[in-house]
Amino acid sequence: MNKHTDIGWQALWLLLACLTLSGCINDYSGDVGGASAGGDGFVAGQVNESGRQHYLTQCASCHGADGNGTPSGSSLVGCATCSTLSVLADEIERTMPVGKTSRCVGDCASDTAEFILQAFNDRILNGNTTSLTGVSNSSQQTTLRQAALQLVGRLPNASEVAQVQQRGDSGLSQVLSGMMTEDAFYQTLMEIFNEQLLTDKYLSRNLNEGGINLLDNDDFPNRKWYNDEYPSQGDSDPLRNLRNCARTQSNDAVAREPLELVRYAAKNDLPHTLFMTADFIMVNWYSQQVYQAELLDKNASFRQLPQPVCEADGQSLSWDPDDFRPARINKALQYESNGIPHAGVLTSAMFLNRYPTTFTNRNRHRSKIVFDYFLDTDILKIQGDRPGDGIGNGMPNPTLLDPACYACHQVMDPVASAFQHWTDRGQYIITGNTSVNRWDSSDIEPAGLGGKKVPLSGDTGYFRNMLQWLGNEIAADPRFIRATVRTLYKGLVGQEPLLSPGEHASDADISAFNEQRSVLNAIGQAMVADNWDIKTAIKGIIMTPYYRAAAVNTTARPANLHIGSSQFLSPEQLQRKLRATLGIVWDDLRYESNRLMLGGMDSDSIIERIREPSGLMVAIQNRMAVEMACRAVPYDFSWHNSKRRLFPYVETSSSPLNENGAPDAVAIAAIRRNLQHLHWTLLGEQLSDNSAELNASYQLFMDVFNQGQIMMASPNDFDPWPRSNPCQATRDFREDGRTAAAFEDTSNNSDVAPADRRQRITDDNNYVVRSWVAVLTYLLSDYRFVYQ
Structure with a gap:
């Protein structure tokens, strides 16, 4: 310096x-x-x-x-x-x-x-969070569809749509509250927070025992309990599958522990401040074996499922992997007899390993992350001289004595000092000159936050549990409100809130910034008033124009000020949307390499989603559209029309031409009505019967249909549907999208109720099925299907 x-x-x-x-x-x-x-x-x-x-x-x-x-x-x-x-x-x-x-x-x-x-x-202070000058919101029904797909991975049901149609914004708010009690919502919530924490790096799909291997074996001698419970038995090893399954479940439970804390608070209507203050960790049955932790509710027991989760050679485990409960690690550790002083995510082994420290860094990186993630403060924005070589000006201990350095370090270092009992591997120990984690407090600011110091003695002494003190201070700091709203805003809208415009900004930029501050301020305060209910903030963001804007009057405001939610779907979101709209998922996304090429992240080497598609990503979407249309059309037609997602108004026999080759007005009307249904289901647009979009889709259907009639009338031996063609419906699909067992054709079985009958689709004699495949390919290729 x-x-x-x-x-x-x-x-x-x-x-x-x-x-x-x-x-x-x-x-x-x-x-x-x-x-x-x-x-x-x-x-x-x-x-x-x-x-x-x-x-x-x-x-x-x-x-x-x-x-x-x-x-x-x-x-x-x-x-x-x-x-x-x-x-x-x-x-x-x-x-x-x-x-x-x-x-x-x-x-x-x-x-x-x-x-x-x-x-x-x-x-x-205008008190209005649902409208902005010059911005037109999407209808409540359109907002409902978008939110349902994003929050719970499904389309809204008829009851929810009716409630919104009858009660407007009030009904939309109530339906959203109901959705946020579903299990799928909590999975989405954890995905939002993982985009920040990146602790999914340690899941088994990325690293085999990535989470478990981070735990100290002296502290947790039972961390690989599955190897002792199901030992290898040589070449045959009949217990291999059971052991590997137990290992995967144990590792993933350890890896997701900090995210499970977010879900636990939201699911049980507890304040989100537990993220900072919880004096427990979250464990399921599998990770409890790892930690040998004690449940807070000593009378509770973990839930078992009807079907085994893991099984081999006559042995099985049926403990529900999603059943997480609060627990404490109270057993004696290597350096401490009183167990771990839990402090929410701050003491999570996964968080501490994801953001480690070094002997010279001395937890300053961890401090930077805490300020950024939980206090919405960028340490690097503080004024001061930063030497390019990192050496300084030769002054002894410049972080304390050089004013240019001290401006930053007096803010950062107290938080760094609060981590002094935690090693680079996230192990909790008592520090001192003779300990593994040597700590000399003479050359760094004492532990604290915002001018407050951690009391180290007396009735409120925090020497061994400084992070518990820090967690409580963060939870009480107003900046934690802003940090939480920021995380949720980016997760839902796909963009960071507007940056400070500065003193030379235009009036439009300043106005837009102030408006957004006002709206997000109201959302944050409402969340706190509702006992720090994170669902209040999520619903508040969805109800704002920043999420639901449909059009912006550029005369009233610049068009580039981030109004409206628009982000390229992650691979996980795309799978959920495919399941919600088509009933099946794309099996190619089982592979990590394909997910990454489609803009996903592994929380390790790739830590940000790609929100603007590349040429490769567009090509992958087009491939998906062709493959999924081929599978989904016959699959949907195999069901009774009352159970179809895509074709409730037509049949495979619904040809636009009658038996005499003349236009069939009834069939054409049904085809156009079904096209309207497809546009709403897949793209979220409600089209009038004479709209240009609907006419274009109908013309595509007719062009393919007419070309098919020409080919079928040719003198060549034209197979109406090659037997090797995958565009048939004879088998069901597994959870991962791969084909499963064949289903029985019960279309003519009088013993089966009409609504429950299934029909195999193995031919296409009138070229109607392939015409619908073309239409579905067209719609799935639309950019609006992969944007939300």
């Missing part, structure tokens, strides 16, 4: 003063706080002149004279600590200025806080 000897200490502290508020150390623009009109000593409509002067002399150089931020400081509009006067004043007292917190306390802090609330936050 370069030492600026020509800058006096007083001028230097004035330079650092712009880093004082929580917003100053975070250039991210997501919303959290939001001022309250009145109450807590704040009077709207007045301006605190003393606070204005404090702000202009100490904060404006960082946050801008208008509070909309600069390159070195974020906006104060809806800032993280702008919830009430007392909260903001307390933040200023504890953190302003960086390194010299006594500069603005008492009246200075409260006056400055009052001015910030009056000048920069009163203007955004």
Whole structure:
């Protein structure tokens, strides 16, 4: 770091003063706080002149004279600590200025806080989160379809559609609440948080024992219990399948433990703050064997399934892998006799290994991640000189003594110190000069957060459980609200919230930013008011134009300000959409390589989804469209029309021409009605009978049909449906999309109820089936099918 000897200490502290508020150390623009009109000593409509002067002399150089931020400081509009006067004043007292917190306390802090609330936050309080000027929302029915596919991987049922049609937004809100009680929703929720945590790296599909091998064998001698329970028996090894299955279930339960904590809180209507504060971990039967953990509910037992999960040689395991319960690791560990002091995700072995430390880094990387993920703060945005070679200016211990370094390290290092009892492998030990995890506190800030220090002695001493203290502080920090809403917003909408516009931004950019802050602020506060119910925030985001916008008036607002949800489906989302719309999935996506080529992530070497398709991804979509149309059309026709997803209004005999070769008006009407159904089911568009889109689809059907009639009338020996053609319906499909056992043709069986009869589709004598295959290929190839 370069030492600026020509800058006096007083001028230097004035330079650092712009880093004082929580917003100053975070250039991210997501919303959290939001001022309250009145109450807590704040009077709207007045301006605190003393606070204005404090702000202009100490904060404006960082946050801008208008509070909309600069390159070195974020906006104060809806800032993280702008919830009430007392909260903001307390933040200023504890953190302003960086390194010299006594500069603005008492009246200075409260006056400055009052001015910030009056000048920069009163203007955004419109209380409306469902509409924006110049933006037209999709209908409630269209929003319902999109949300159902995204949240629970299915299409809305008739009852849900009727409720929305009858009650509008109120009905939509109620239906969404019901969907968020389904198991599929919790899987989606865990996927959203894994995009941030990336702990799915350790799943068996990526690494065979990726999670279990991270656990210390001295602490967890039973971590590979399956090898002892089902030992290898030589070449024949009849228990191999049982052992391998138990290993997979155990490893994946260990790997998903931090994500299961998110699901547990949401599923049981508990506050999402458990993510930071839970004094337990989540285990299923398989991972309980690994940890030898004690369930919190000592009278509880794990659920068993009717069918075995793992079996071989007459032995089986039927414990439900999805049945996770809270537990504590209370047994004696290598260096500690009192067990592990759990602190939510902060003490998860998977989280600690995913973001490890080194002897010289000393948990600073972990601190950076904590600030980013849970406090919505980018440490690297803090002002200060950073040497390119990482050596510094020769000053002993520059992180404490060099002001240019200290500006950042005094924020980051207290959190790093809180991890001092956790090794690079996530093992919990007691530190000291003779321990494996040697820690010298003389050259680094003591553990704490935001100007507070961890109490290390007395009745509230936290020496052995610093992360428990930190977790509780984070959960109480207003920035945790903003961080949570940010994670959910990106997961649902597919985009980061708008960045701080800065002092030279256009009026349109500033207006759009302030509007979004206001909306997301209201969502965050509603979530907290509902006992930190994360479902409240999810529903709130879905109800906003940022999710459901259908059109933007570019005269009223620029078109590039991220209005409306639009993201390329992940491979997992595509599989769920295929199952919801076609009834079957694409077996090619069983392979990790295909999922990655289609824009997926493995949480290891590929840590971000591709949200804009490449040429290769488009080619894969086209292949999917051809293969899935070929399989899905006859498969759907094999069912009774009351059970069909795709063709409820037509039959394989529904030809547009009658037996005399003349147009059949009744059949044509049915074909067009079914085309409308396909456009809604696959693309979510409701077409009138005379729309151009519907006419184009009908013309495609007729072009293929007419060409088929020509070929069938040719003198050549034309096979109406080659027996080797996979476009037949004779077998069912397995869960992974591969063909399963053949089904019996009961179309003429009077012993079977009409609605339950199945018909094999092995020929296409009138070319109707292949005409529908062409239409379905066309629709599945549409970009709207793979965007959501």
